[in-house]
Structure formats: C-alpha cells, structure tokens
Amino acid sequence: MVGYTLRRAGMTLLVLLAVSVLVFLMSHLTPGDPATIMLGENASTADVLRLRHELGLDRPLPAQYGRYLINALRGDLGRSIRSGRPVAGEIWERFPPTLQLTLAATALAIAAGVLLGALAATSRNRMVEALLMSASLVGISMPSFWLGLLLILLFGLALRWLPIAGGSGWQALVLPALTLAAQAAAVLARLTRASLLEVLPSDYVRTARAKGVGSRRVLFHHALRNALIPVVTVIGLQFGGLLGGAVIVESVFARSGLGRLAVGAIQARDFPLIQGIVVFAAAVYALVNLSVDVLYLALDPRISYD
Amino acid sequence: MRRGVRGVLMLAAAIGGAVGAGPLHAQDNRVGGTWTVAIGEEPDTLDPQKTGAAVAAQIFTLVGEPLLAKDFQSGIVPGLAESWAVSGDGQQWTFKLRAGAAFHDGTPVTAAAVRASIVRALAPETKSPVAKAQLGPVVGVDALDDRTLRITLKEPFAPFMANLTDSRLSPISVKAAETAGADFGRAPSSDGPYTVKEWVSGHHITLARNPAFAWGPPYMHRGPAYLEQVTFRIIPDSATQVAAFESGEVSQLGIPPHDVTRLVDSKKYQIFHFLRKGVGLFLEFNTAREPFNDLKVRRAMNYAIDKDVLVKVALEGQGEPAYGPLPPSIWGYWPGIVDYAPHYDPGKAKQLFAEAGYTMGPDGLLQKVGRPLSFTVFIAPIDTWTRSAQLLQAGLRAFGVKMDIQTYEFGTLLDLLKRGQHPAELMGYTYNEPDILFVWFDSANIGVGLNFSHYADPTLDGKIEAARRTMDTGKRAALYADLQRYVVDKALWVPLWTNFNYIALQPSIKEAKIHPDGYVFLGDAYLVKP
Numbered sequence: 001m002v003g004y005t006l007r008r009a010g011m012t013l014l015v016l017l018a019v020s021v022l023v024f025l026m027s028h029l030t031p032g033d034p035a036t037i038m039l040g041e042n043a044s045t046a047d048v049l050r051l052r053h054e055l056g057l058d059r060p061l062p063a064q065y066g067r068y069l070i071n072a073l074r075g076d077l078g079r080s081i082r083s084g085r086p087v088a089g090e091i092w093e094r095f096p097p098t099l100q101l102t103l104a105a106t107a108l109a110i111a112a113g114v115l116l117g118a119l120a121a122t123s124r125n126r127m128v129e130a131l132l133m134s135a136s137l138v139g140i141s142m143p144s145f146w147l148g149l150l151l152i153l154l155f156g157l158a159l160r161w162l163p164i165a166g167g168s169g170w171q172a173l174v175l176p177a178l179t180l181a182a183q184a185a186a187v188l189a190r191l192t193r194a195s196l197l198e199v200l201p202s203d204y205v206r207t208a209r210a211k212g213v214g215s216r217r218v219l220f221h222h223a224l225r226n227a228l229i230p231v232v233t234v235i236g237l238q239f240g241g242l243l244g245g246a247v248i249v250e251s252v253f254a255r256s257g258l259g260r261l262a263v264g265a266i267q268a269r270d271f272p273l274i275q276g277i278v279v280f281a282a283a284v285y286a287l288v289n290l291s292v293d294v295l296y297l298a299l300d301p302r303i304s305y306d
Numbered sequence: 307m308r309r310g311v312r313g314v315l316m317l318a319a320a321i322g323g324a325v326g327a328g329p330l331h332a333q334d335n336r337v338g339g340t341w342t343v344a345i346g347e348e349p350d351t352l353d354p355q356k357t358g359a360a361v362a363a364q365i366f367t368l369v370g371e372p373l374l375a376k377d378f379q380s381g382i383v384p385g386l387a388e389s390w391a392v393s394g395d396g397q398q399w400t401f402k403l404r405a406g407a408a409f410h411d412g413t414p415v416t417a418a419a420v421r422a423s424i425v426r427a428l429a430p431e432t433k434s435p436v437a438k439a440q441l442g443p444v445v446g447v448d449a450l451d452d453r454t455l456r457i458t459l460k461e462p463f464a465p466f467m468a469n470l471t472d473s474r475l476s477p478i479s480v481k482a483a484e485t486a487g488a489d490f491g492r493a494p495s496s497d498g499p500y501t502v503k504e505w506v507s508g509h510h511i512t513l514a515r516n517p518a519f520a521w522g523p524p525y526m527h528r529g530p531a532y533l534e535q536v537t538f539r540i541i542p543d544s545a546t547q548v549a550a551f552e553s554g555e556v557s558q559l560g561i562p563p564h565d566v567t568r569l570v571d572s573k574k575y576q577i578f579h580f581l582r583k584g585v586g587l588f589l590e591f592n593t594a595r596e597p598f599n600d601l602k603v604r605r606a607m608n609y610a611i612d613k614d615v616l617v618k619v620a621l622e623g624q625g626e627p628a629y630g631p632l633p634p635s636i637w638g639y640w641p642g643i644v645d646y647a648p649h650y651d652p653g654k655a656k657q658l659f660a661e662a663g664y665t666m667g668p669d670g671l672l673q674k675v676g677r678p679l680s681f682t683v684f685i686a687p688i689d690t691w692t693r694s695a696q697l698l699q700a701g702l703r704a705f706g707v708k709m710d711i712q713t714y715e716f717g718t719l720l721d722l723l724k725r726g727q728h729p730a731e732l733m734g735y736t737y738n739e740p741d742i743l744f745v746w747f748d749s750a751n752i753g754v755g756l757n758f759s760h761y762a763d764p765t766l767d768g769k770i771e772a773a774r775r776t777m778d779t780g781k782r783a784a785l786y787a788d789l790q791r792y793v794v795d796k797a798l799w800v801p802l803w804t805n806f807n808y809i810a811l812q813p814s815i816k817e818a819k820i821h822p823d824g825y826v827f828l829g830d831a832y833l834v835k836p
Contacts, residue, residue, distance in 0.1 A: 047433075082350050084488040093507055133786035145543075165541050165550040254550075256508030264348065264508075267715070280477045 005294050012290045019282040020072065024065050041123045072279065073267060078272035082265075087276035095280075098257035100258070101249065102242045104177035109184035109242075110235060116185070117192025118219060121200065132189065139186030144245055145242040148179040148252035174254040180245050184238040191234055195227040229300055236292030240285040332529030337515075338831035340535040341815065343558040344547045348540050349528040351491030352502055352511075353483070355427040358435035360736065363473050364825050365538055368513055370476020370496040373401055373420070373455075374467060374588060375523035380637065380822045382467050385523050386477065386497060387455075396462030396777045403453040407521045409479035410495040417449035423477040424457070436618040440469040462775045464782055465741040471823075472738075485615075497521070499531040499829060511538045522829055532832040551810065558826060561808040563612040563624055563690065569810050576811040581635040582804050584629045584654075584736040587616075587694055589683065589800040591730050594760040597679060598730060604797035606658035608648040610705050620693040624808070628801035629788040631743055635804070636650060636741030640787035647794045647801070664706075670752065672706035680708035681729040686716045689743050691732050696801060731758060732802075738823050740786050744770050747793060759798040766792060 035051040051057075056064050066144065069283070077087035120132040143172075155175060156164035162174050200223055208218045247259030258277060265273035347360035354370055357363070375385035387401035407415040424447045427437045442465065446458035459466065469475065482495035493502045497733075499522065500513035512535055519530045539555075541547045544562040548569075549737060551559040561569055561577075570577055588605070591598035598604055613627035630643035648654070664679055666673040670677040683698070687693050695711045702709050714722060723731055735742060744751070748770050749756035769792060773785040793799070811818055818831040 079763060083491070084351075090507070149545050150550075157549050157553050160553065163548055164553050164555055165539065197759065250508075251542045252546055254509070254539065254546055256506060260508045260542070268350075 001062045004297065008293050012286045013184070015286050016279075016283055017087070019286075020069060020279055022070050023278050023282075024273065026278075027271050028061070042112070077276035077279070080265075080270050080273045082268045082270045082273070087272050090273065091276055091280050094256060094258045094261045098243070098246050098250070098253055098259060100173065101176055101180060101246055101255065101257065102239065103134040104173050105180035105184065105242050105245075106235070106239055108181035109188055109238065112181065112185040113188025114192050114224070117189040118224060120189065120194060121196035121220060133193075136186035139182045140190075140229055142182065144179050144183065144248050145252050146176070147182055148249060151175045151179055152252075168224065172255075173177055176249050176255055179252070180242055180249045182243070184242060187238065188231060188234065191231050192227065195230055196223060199223045199227045226300075232263075232292060232295060232299060236289045239288045243284065244280060315459060324515070327724050333532075336532040337530075338532070338534050338814055339833035340419075341533050341557050341828065341831070341833070342537045342539050342555070344359060344541050344551060344556045344560070344581060345538050346540075346542055346544065346547070346560075348508065349511075352505070353436045353491035354476055354478065354494065354496065355423075355432055355437040356491060357474065363436075365497070365511065365513070366476060366496070367821075367823075367825050368498060368500040368828065369408075369494065369502060370473050370498040371521060371523075372471055372473060372476045374470040375525075376468070376471040377523065377525050378819065378822060382471065382768055383524050385471065386420075386521060392777075396775075397459045399457045399459070399466070400450075401455045401457070403455065404521045405453065407497055408518055409477075409482065409497050410501045410516060411479050411482045413479055413481055414562045414681060415477060415497050416452050417455040418452075419479065420455050420477045421447045421449045422480040426478075426480050426483065427475070437474045439470055440475055442466060442469070451718050451802075462777050464774055465739045466600050468739050502534060503535070509540060513537070513539075526829040531829055533828060536828065551812075554812065557812045557815065559562050559810045563622055563805070563811050566622075566624055566808050570808070571792055574813065576813060576815065576818070577824070578809045578811070579806050580820060580824065581626070581633060582736060582807050583633070583635045583738055583824050584734065584742070584804070585631065585633050585801055586621075586625060586734045586805040587691060587732055587802040588628065588631075588734065589698065589730060590733050590758050591798060592758070592760055593798065594726055595729055597681060600662050601797060602658050602662035603664075603679075605648065606655045606662065607702075607707075608800050609655035609658065610702060610707070610796050611800050611802070612650040612701060613802055614650070615701070616694050616697055619697055620690050621803060621805055625803045625805035628804045629794070630675035630801055631746065631793050631799065632740055632790060633804040636737065636740055636742070638783055638786035640783075640790045642787070643794065646791060652705070659705065666706055670706055671708055677707065678708060678785075680710070682710040682712050684714060684719060684722060684728040684731040686719050686732075687713050690805070691734075695732060703717075724755075726753075726760045727760075728758070733758065736824070741774060743786070744774060744791070745788055747798070759828050761796065761798055763796070766796070 035048045035055065035057060056067055059067075075088050077084065077091070080087055080090055083090065116132055116136070120129045123129045123132075131237070152164050152175065155162045163172050164175075205218060205223050208222050209215075213222070244259075246257055247263060249255070250257040250259040251263070258281070262277045262281075264270075265277060345361050345364075347359070347361055349357060349359045349365060351357050352362055352364070352365060352369065354366050357366075371386050372386040372391070372751045373382050373385055376382045384404075386403060386407060390399060390401045392399050393595075403415065403417060403420065409415060409419070413419065423443070424441065426432055427434050428441060432438070442463040443460035444457055445460045448454075448456045448532075450456055454709070476496050476498060483490045486493070488661075492505050495501075498819040499516050499517050499519040501703065502511065503514040504512040504556060515531055516532050517530050520528060522528070539550075541550060541556070547556065548562065548565050550556040550776055569575060591604050591607075593599055593604075598607075617623065617625050617627055629647035630640070632639045634641070635690055659672055659679070663674045665674070667673040667678065669678075683695060685695050692711075692713070699709045719731070722728055723733075735746075737745075745756050747759070747761070747766055748755075748756060749757065749762035749764075749767050752760050752762060769785065769789045773782055775787055776782040807824065809820070811826070814835070815831050815835050816834055819827045821827045
C-alpha cells in the first residue's frame with residue numbers, strides 16, 4: 001500500500017508539472033506579446049520593454065520556465081497586474097471561503113445523495129422511487145444561478161429565515177452550500193441507487209437476510225459498504241466540479257472566494273493571477289483525487305494494485 | 307493660440323464659516339448607524355491617482371475632499387480651498403487652503419503636502435489613468451506659504467475648475483503612500499469625511515467616520531459626517547442586489563431597468579432619478595472603412611433609424627432619444643440640436659441611399675456595383691445594448707440594409723475599436739464635462755484614445771481645441787453648440803438614447819441628496835428609526 005501511495009503521489013507530481021508547463025506556455029501561445037496584451041495597445045514602448053524585462057520575457061523560453069518553476073516552488077507566483085499585490089497572497093486570502101463552501105457542499109451532497117439513493121433503491125417500483133428519481137433529474141438539470149435565485153427569493157425574501165448576501169457564520173453558508181450541493185447530490189443519489197441495485201440481489205446480502213439480520217443493518221452495514229466504492233470515486237471528481245461551480249454560486253450570493261477572483265482576473269486579463277489560480281486549482285484537484293485513490297485501499301481490502 | 311492677458315482678476319466667492327448658521331451646524335443626536343451601498347464591481351484600487359474605475363471615484367467622494375466642490379446647482383464652490391483666484395490669462399491658479407485640515411494619518415494638509423500629492427499624480431511612474439489627464443496642461447505647482455498653493459498651466463484649460471472637484475483629485479498623504487507602498491491603494495490616507503477601515507476582497511469595503519473632519523464644502527454642515535460607517539457591499543448579480551435591498555440587508559441600490567417600475571410603484575423607498583450624464587447608446591461609424599466612409603450613407607442611416615422604438619422597447623420607456631453627442635444632463639448641451647438633427651424619415655433615408663449610388667437588388671438588399679450594403683456592428687454583452695442592436699437589425703433590414711451583430715467582452719471590444727477593425731459599433735459613455743467631445747472626436751485620440759470613428763478633421767480638432775481654451779462661459783457654450791452641429795453634420799454617430807438612472811434608498815435615511823455628478827451625497831445624511 002505504501003508503494004502504491006508513493007507511485008500515485010509521483011504521478012500526481014508529474015501531472016502538476018505538466019499543468020505548470022501548460023499554464024506557463026499559455027501566455028506564450030496566446031497571439032501577440034504578453035506584455036503588450038497586459039499593458040494594452042496604447043502602452044509606450046518603454047513600458048512594454050520594462051514589463052518584458054520584469055516578467056523575464058527577454059530571456060530564452062527554457063530559462064523562463066525554470067525561473068517560473070523555482071519561484072512557484074518557493075510560493076512566489078508573481079504579482080497581480082491589476083492590484084500590484086503578490087498573487088500567492090491574493091489566492092491565499094480568497095481560498096478559505098471557497099474551501100468552506102466546497103466542503104459544506106460536499107458534505108451536504110454526500111449526506112443527501114447517499115441517503116436518498118438508498119431510499120430510492122429500497123423503494124423499488126414505488127411512488128417514492130419515481131419521485132426521488134425525477135427530483136434528481138431536476139437537480140441535475142437546473143442551472144445553479146437559477147436555483148440560487150429561487151432559494152434567495154424563498155428563504156431570503158419571502159420567509160426571511162436566512163441572509164441573502166449579508167450575515168456571517170453558518171447562516172450565510174446555508175443557501176450557497178445548498179445551491180452548490182444540489183447537482184452533486186442528484187448525481188450521487190442516482191449512482192448510489194444504481195450501485196445498490198446491483199449489490200442487493202447478491203449472495204452475501206441474501207445470506208445476511210437469511211441469518212435474520214435486520215433490514216436496516218443489512219442495507220447500511222452490508223450492502224452500502226460495497227455499493228459505495230464507485231460512489232467514492234465520483235465524490236472525488238465531483239469535488240473538482242464543486243470547486244468550479246463555486247464561480248457561479250459565489251457571484252449569485254456575492255461571496256468572496258477563488259471563483260470570483262478568477263473571473264475578475266480573466267476580465268482584467270491579469271495573466272500572472274490567472275496562471276496562479278489555474279495552477280493552484282489544479283493542485284487542489286490533483287491532491288483530492290490522490291486522497292480518494294488512497295482512501296479506496298482503506299475502504300476495500302480486496303483492492304490491490306501491487 | 308494664447309489669448310492676451312485681459313488684466314482682469316476673476317476672484318471667486320470666498321465663503322467663510324460665517325455662512326454656516328442654523329441648520330448647517332452639526333447635531334450630535336444624528337450621529338451613528340451603518341449605511342450599506344450595493345456595488346456591482348470591486349474597485350481596482352482606492353489610490354485615487356492610480357484608479358481607472360468609476361466605482362473607485364464613487365467611493366472616494368466620501369474618502370477625499372478635493373480643492374473645489376460642485377454644489378447642487380453645479381456651481382463651483384470652495385472645498386478644501388476656502389478661496390481661489392485665477393490670472394487674467396487663465397494660466398495661474400492660486401488657492402488658499404482652509405486652516406486646520408488634516409489627512410487621515412494625522413499629518414496637516416499644508417500647501418506643500420497638496421503640492422506633493424499633485425506632483426505624484428503627474429509623475430510618469432504613477433501611471434495615472436484619470437487624475438493626470440484631469441490636471442491637463444499643469445506645468446508647475448508651488449507652495450507659496452503654508453496655506454497658499456499656486457498651480458501654473460501651459461495654456462488656458464476650461465475644464466480645469468470642474469476637474470478639480472472630481473474626487474480622484476483629492477489630495478492624498480504622500481508620506482503615507484510612501485510608507486505603505488503597493489498597499490496604499492487598499493487603505494489610502496486622504497482628507498475626506500470617511501477613512502477606509504476595512505477592505506475584504508470580493509466582499510465589502512467599510513468606511514469609518516472621520517471625527518476630525520470639519521472642512522467640507524459650504525453646502526455641508528460644519529463638522530464630521532453623521533453616519534458612523536458606510537459599507538460598500540460587492541454584489542455582482544443584479545437580481546441578488548435587488549433581493550438584498552428588498553430584504554433590508556442593503557440600504558442603497560442602483561435599480562436595474564427591469565425592476566424600476568416595481569420598486570418605484572411600491573412607494574416603500576426613497577427614489578432618486580436623473581438623466582444619465584452621457585449618451586447611453588450611439589451607433590458609431592468607422593469612417594476609415596467601407597461603407598461608412600461615405601457621408602451620404604452615414605446620413606441616410608441617421609434617417610433610417612427610429613429612436614422612439616428603441617426607447618420604448620429596449621429601455622422599457624426609461625430614457626429619451628438622443629440627437630447629438632451631448633445629453634441635456636451635461637453642461638454645454640445645445641437644446642437646438644433636437645430640431646437640427648435628423649429624425650426618422652424613411653423617404654429621406656431612401657433618397658440618400660439612392661444618392662450614394664445604391665439600388666435595390668433582387669434579394670431585397672441595397673447594392674452598389676453588385677455589392678450589397680451589409681456590415682457588422684460590434685457590441686458588448688449588455689442587456690439593453692443587445693436588445694437595441696436586434697431592433698436596429700430588424701429596422702434596417704426594411705430599408706435593404708443587412709446588419710450582423712458581433713458581441714465582444716468590453717475590454718476586447720475597446721481594443722478592436724482602437725485598432726479600427728470594426729465597420730461600426732454600439733457605444734455609450736458617462737462624463738461630467740462637455741470636454742468628452744475631445745475624447746471622442748479629436749484626431750489625437752485615434753488609435754490611442756476613444757476616437758473610434760477614426761475620423762481625422764483639422765476643422766473639427768480646431769473647434770474642440772478652441773472650446774477647451776475658452777474661459778468665458780458664454781463664448782464656450784456657443785463654441786460647444788457649434789461643435790455639436792458640426793458633429794451631427796458629419797454624421798459620425800447615430801445618437802440613439804440616454805437612459806434614466808434610478809437609485810433607491812431605504813426610508814430610514816434623512817437628508818441624503820443626489821449630487822449633479824450622479825452620486826448620493828451622504829455628508830448631511832443621518833438615520834432615523836423607521
């Protein structure tokens with residue numbers, strides 16, 4: 001297991017290296033000179049030359065990449081063009097709210113998804129199943145900005161239970177996390193149901209029932225444990241999707257966060273900031289998936305990669 | 307070009323503290339409370355000399371106090387300077403600063419400190435996008451004594467006085483700026499009624515009352531502002547802004563067009579409404595390219611477009627048709643332009659298209675030597691712009707003109723327009739001064755500035771320069787009237803509409819006023835229990 005973990009970690013590093021090369025090349029592949037793009041068409045030649053030097057654009061490509069990589073490893077991702085502040089600092093300041101939102105949404109999605117999926121699987125061919133499955137279809141299809149606005153109108157404006165764009169603490173997190181979780185919860189519910197339906201007719205479940213084990217215990221202790229293995233993989237992938245979905249949810253609920261920072265950076269064509277965010281998001285995504293793969297081993301002793 | 311010295315010293319009214327009787331005195335029982343303003347975008351920086359964002363200028367109306375101020379009748383009145391004088395040739399401006407003013411970091415606002423601030427704004431390394439341009443032809447700044455400042459211009463510059471009232475020209479503490487470095491823009495030190503207390507990126511900017519403030523303009527009470535805090539809450543989504551306002555989380559809102567009728571009719575809120583300071587939308591032709599290098603075609607287009615339909619449908623009636631390059635809300639607007647400029651006239655449009663050599667082809671499109679009259683209009687993804695473009699498309703098709711619509715992100719759009727890669731575009735602006743005509747039409751702004759018509763005309767340049775250098779208000783107004791006629795004659799634009807701006811305030815506030823520059827003046831405002 002240790003060997004596998006090390007190998008997967010090595011792979012993750014390779015992926016991150018590849019991402020860094022792509023991100024680095026991004027500014028060189030876009031048509032035109034990055035310095036001119038950043039400063040705008042009407043910048044003076046002196047300014048363009050100064051920025052080219054500041055960004056190291058006057059040096060050979062491999063040397064530029066080397067410097068970029070070394071600086072990045074030291075936590076120096078350059079300075080934002082728009083604000084003049086260090087990119088790493090900007091990302092670090094905006095990451096906690098996004099992490100908070102994503103974690104809350106993940107927890108909600110898992111709890112709701114697994115429970116509703118199990119309920120649907122055990123209420124086969126009944127009204128409940130049809131209802132749950134159509135609800136999950138709605139959940140998957142409904143765009144989050146629309147759902148977010150509906151939740152705002154209902155819980156923020158009509159009922160006044162929760163703050164819309166104000167407040168702090170957990171109250172301010174509820175509506176955004178619900179909005180963000182809806183789609184993932186729907187996906188997980190459908191997956192859990194399908195996976196359970198495969199597991200429930202199997203021999204060991206029948207054996208457990210024959211031994212007189214209670215139906216709840218059969219479901220949660222025996223069937224679900226095995227049914228959840230594919231679900232765990234999807235949770236890892238969904239986490240990345242949630243990180244991406246935060247862009248829209250943060251805008252609708254006016255939350256501070258990485259998603260809004262990214263949108264602002266793109267609109268302002270703030271290249272160092274865009275690059276920094278892409279590398280950072282890729283790193284988070286790769287690390288989460290690495291953790292999921294390792295978790296697999298712990299969950300299912302039968303799985304062996306050696 | 308310089309005008310001779312007339313030997314007349316224009317001395318502005320020196321309004322002292324004596325005016326401040328009765329209601330102008332501060333009332334302690336009004337102090338307190340937080341006022342929350344919804345803003346759609348975050349400022350780039352709050353360094354007034356480095357920002358290019360309109361929202362930063364809006365916030366800085368509370369943080370800074372410029373040398374001069376504009377009162378509610380748009381008259382120029384004292385601000386930080388209690389009096390001022392200008393030499394007969396319009397090139398030497400002498401300001402007497404109020405005694406006792408201090409920056410937020412505690413250092414006194416002396417003539418030397420204001421000088422240092424202006425020098426910083428002009429310095430090339432500051433790379434000031436707006437403040438420097440507003441200072442215009444400033445060539446010298448001298449502190450004559452502690453409270454006397456002299457600014458020397460290379461040539462007379464008529465917009466100078468009005469520019470000095472802009473919040474972005476508020477003096478800053480250069481000492482604080484040097485200590486803070488790049489972080490100065492996050493917590494600037496200026497001389498206004500509020501200090502920047504906290505800036506949480508992507509969330510809010512909180513201003514706190516400056517208890518030492520006692521050097522406001524004469525239309526404000528003597529002493530510090532009443533509201534304890536003013537918070538600018540950054541809410542990018544307009545539907546969320548409206549919901550947050552209706553739930554009471556937000557106290558002040560710029561109403562999106564779609565919600566205007568509902569919020570106004572609810573009669574629950576204080577509503578300010580005013581005509582936007584600038585033409586909200588115009589169709590601009592690139593005169594350097596076919597087919598709009600032909601004046602006849604441009605004029606025909608001016609007769610072919612029904613502006614009333616655009617106002618009714620695209621603006622849902624919340625605006626008025628535009629006829630010239632200036633709206634009635636900017637000083638210098640010539641009211642005669644409404645009758646002077648072309649109105650919708652299908653007969654006249656067809657006649658002009660024919661005079662330009664176009665005949666109706668078999669496919670229902672106008673054509674000239676086998677080439678159809680078709681072009682692409684470049685626009686930005688703004689709701690009212692898109693709707694207007696679609697209406698234009700349908701309207702022009704009836705004349706046999708084929709118009710395609712291409713949408714670009716705003717920054718990209720500006721770049722393309724500067725490079726002249728468009729046949730025509732939709733555009734709009736907001737500005738306080740008729741000097742905006744320099745920005746849009748002077749040939750010096752082709753390729754670098756906003757002269758997107760790419761129209762170079764020495765006669766036009768001469769008229770613009772003359773208006774900029776003329777200090778006499780009456781003569782200047784006449785020059786601008788002539789300029790508006792000239793621009794309409796050359797048909798560089800089809801001015802389309804100017805929208806009304808609506809601002810809603812919670813009813814708990816008293817004495818909030820709308821300033822002629824289009825922001826809510828909170829200097830005298832205080833909260834009462836609803």
